[in-house]
Amino acid sequence: MTYQLTVGLEVHVELKTKTKMFCGCANDPFDSKPNINVCPVCYGLPGSLPLLNKEAIRLTVELGQALNGQIAENTFWARKNYFYPDLPKGYQISQSTSPLVKQARIEIDGVKHQIQRIHLEEDAGKSVHQADQSASRVNFNRAGVPLMEMVTEPDFHSAEDAKRFCQEIQRIVRALGISDADMEKGQMRCEANISIAPSNWQLATSKETEGQKPEARSQKLGTKVEVKNINSFRAVEKAITYEYERQTELLDKGESVIHETRTWDSIASKTVSMRSKETSADYRYFPEPDLPIVEIEVGAVKSAQLPEDRRRALESIGTPAAIAQSLVDKQLDSRVLVINNREPELTKEAAHLMLESTAFASLNLEDQTKLLSAKKSGGWTKDTLTVAMKEIGNGKTAEEVIATYSEKFVLEPIIVEVITANQAAVNDYTSGKENALHFLVGQVMAKTKGKANINEVRTELKDILGQ
Numbered sequence: 001m002t003y004q005l006t007v008g009l010e011v012h013v014e015l016k017t018k019t020k021m022f023c024g025c026a027n028d029p030f031d032s033k034p035n036i037n038v039c040p041v042c043y044g045l046p047g048s049l050p051l052l053n054k055e056a057i058r059l060t061v062e063l064g065q066a067l068n069g070q071i072a073e074n075t076f077w078a079r080k081n082y083f084y085p086d087l088p089k090g091y092q093i094s095q096s097t098s099p100l101v102k103q104a105r106i107e108i109d110g111v112k113h114q115i116q117r118i119h120l121e122e123d124a125g126k127s128v129h130q131a132d133q134s135a136s137r138v139n140f141n142r143a144g145v146p147l148m149e150m151v152t153e154p155d156f157h158s159a160e161d162a163k164r165f166c167q168e169i170q171r172i173v174r175a176l177g178i179s180d181a182d183m184e185k186g187q188m189r190c191e192a193n194i195s196i197a198p199s200n201w202q203l204a205t206s207k208e209t210e211g212q213k214p215e216a217r218s219q220k221l222g223t224k225v226e227v228k229n230i231n232s233f234r235a236v237e238k239a240i241t242y243e244y245e246r247q248t249e250l251l252d253k254g255e256s257v258i259h260e261t262r263t264w265d266s267i268a269s270k271t272v273s274m275r276s277k278e279t280s281a282d283y284r285y286f287p288e289p290d291l292p293i294v295e296i297e298v299g300a301v302k303s304a305q306l307p308e309d310r311r312r313a314l315e316s317i318g319t320p321a322a323i324a325q326s327l328v329d330k331q332l333d334s335r336v337l338v339i340n341n342r343e344p345e346l347t348k349e350a351a352h353l354m355l356e357s358t359a360f361a362s363l364n365l366e367d368q369t370k371l372l373s374a375k376k377s378g379g380w381t382k383d384t385l386t387v388a389m390k391e392i393g394n395g396k397t398a399e400e401v402i403a404t405y406s407e408k409f410v411l412e413p414i415i416v417e418v419i420t421a422n423q424a425a426v427n428d429y430t431s432g433k434e435n436a437l438h439f440l441v442g443q444v445m446a447k448t449k450g451k452a453n454i455n456e457v458r459t460e461l462k463d464i465l466g467q
C-alpha cells in the first residue's frame with residue numbers, strides 16, 4: 001500500500017530583543033556564567049510581577065505583516081501549566097486562544113504555505129546534565145527569553161518542502177532583524193507533526209479545511225506523531241523521512257500508529273518515543289491575571305519587505321539570481337540598491353565586491369560609493385582598491401585615501417622620467433640586480449613626495465621595464 005505523507009510544522013524562534021519577554025534582564029542566554037541574567041520575575045518568586053516587552057510584540061507584528069497575516073486588534077496572555085525543572089514558575093506565559101497573528105502565508109517558488117498562527121511566549125531555562133550523570137543543574141539565563149512560535153497548516157507532503165519552509169523562515173527572520181535563528185544555538189527550533197494516510201483517502205487541502213475545527217480536519221488525516229528537538233535543516237528532512245518509513249511499516253503490518261510525542265535522536269538518526277501526547281486540556285490554560293490585554297495599533301508598525309521581494313528587486317536591476325540571493329542572505333542587498341540609485345554603473349561591481357571582500361562589505365555605504373567611484377574614474381587596479389580599503393580600516397578617511405591614490409594619474413610620466421634619468425640602474429635591474437629596483441622606486445617616491453602607493457609604484461615599474 002502506498003501512503004501520502006502530511007506534515008505540519010511548529011517553528012520556535014528566539015527574538016533578538018535587548019531584554020527578556022517579561023522583565024528587564026538581558027536577553028543573553030549564552031552568557032558564559034550561568035544564572036547571571038536573572039531576577040525575581042525570571043525565578044517566578046512570590047510577589048514578582050511580569051512587565052511586557054513592547055519590542056517583542058512589535059517584531060512579531062512586523063513579521064505578521066510581512067507574511068500577509070491578520071494582526072490581532074487585541075490579544076491577551078495565558079498561563080500554560082506544566083511541571084519541568086527548567087520552568088521555575090510551574091507555568092509558561094503564552095497565548096492560547098488569542099495569537100498575535102493568524103492566517104499568514106509564505107510563498108516559496110510559487111507554492112503558498114499557510115501559517116495558522118504566530119504567537120509569543122517565553123522560553124524556559126536549560127537543564128545541564130553532568131557527563132557522568134552525577135548531577136543535573138539548571139541555568140535560568142534563557143528563562144523568559146522572548147520566543148515566537150509559528151504553527152503551519154498540515155500542508156506539506158514532502159520532507160524536502162518542509163525543510164525548505166524552515167530555511168525560508170530562517171532567511172525571513174534574519175532579513176527582518178527579528179532573530180539570528182541559528183539552529184545550532186537553539187535560537188530556532190522545529191517540531192513536526194507527521195502523519196500518513198492511504199493514498200486513496202481524500203486528503204484535505206488547507207483551503208478546504210480553512211476555518212474548520214482541528215478535529216474536523218484531522219478526520220481526513222492519519223494519526224499524527226509529534227517529533228520534537230529537530231535541531232538542523234538536515235534533521236527536518238531526516239526525521240520526517242524516518243517517521244514516514246516507520247509509520248508505513250506499522251500500517252503495513254496491520255498495526256496502528258500511536259498518537260504520541262517523539263524526540264529526534266540525531267546521533268542514532270531516528271525518532272524515539274518520549275510520552276503520550278498531551279492535549280491542551282492537560283495544560284489547564286487560563287488567562288494570565290498579571291498582564292493586561294494588549295491593543296495593537298497596526299499602523300504604528302512599519303511594514304517590512306520579504307526576502308523574496310528583495311531578491312526580485314535586485315534581479316530587476318540586473319543582478320544575477322544567485323548573487324541576489326546571497327546579498328539578501330547577508331543583508332547587503334539594500335546597500336547595492338542605494339548604490340544603484342546613486343550611480344547605476346557601479347552596481348555590478350558593488351554587488352560582487354560586497355560578497356567577495358569582507359573588507360569592502362564592512363565599510364560604510366558612503367565610503368563604499370566613494371571608493372567605487374574613484375576606482376572607476378581613476379582607473380584603479382584591484383590592488384589599489386585593496387590598499388585603499390586597508391588604509392581606511394587603519395583610520396584614514398576615504399577622502400585622504402582617494403587624494404593619495406588619485407596621484408596615480410601622473411604616476412606613469414614620473415616613472416618614465418625616472419627611467420630615462422637613471423639608465424644605469426635600469427640596466428642593472430634588467431640584468432638581474434633586484435636592488436636596483438629599490439633605488440628606482442625610491443626615486444619615484446621622492447618625486448611624488450611620498451604620496452604614491454609604494455606597491456603600486458613597484459608594480460608599474462616592473463610592468464614598464466617588462467619584468
Ligand SMILES: [Zn+2]
Nearest residue numbers: 023025039042
Ligand atoms: Zn528577569
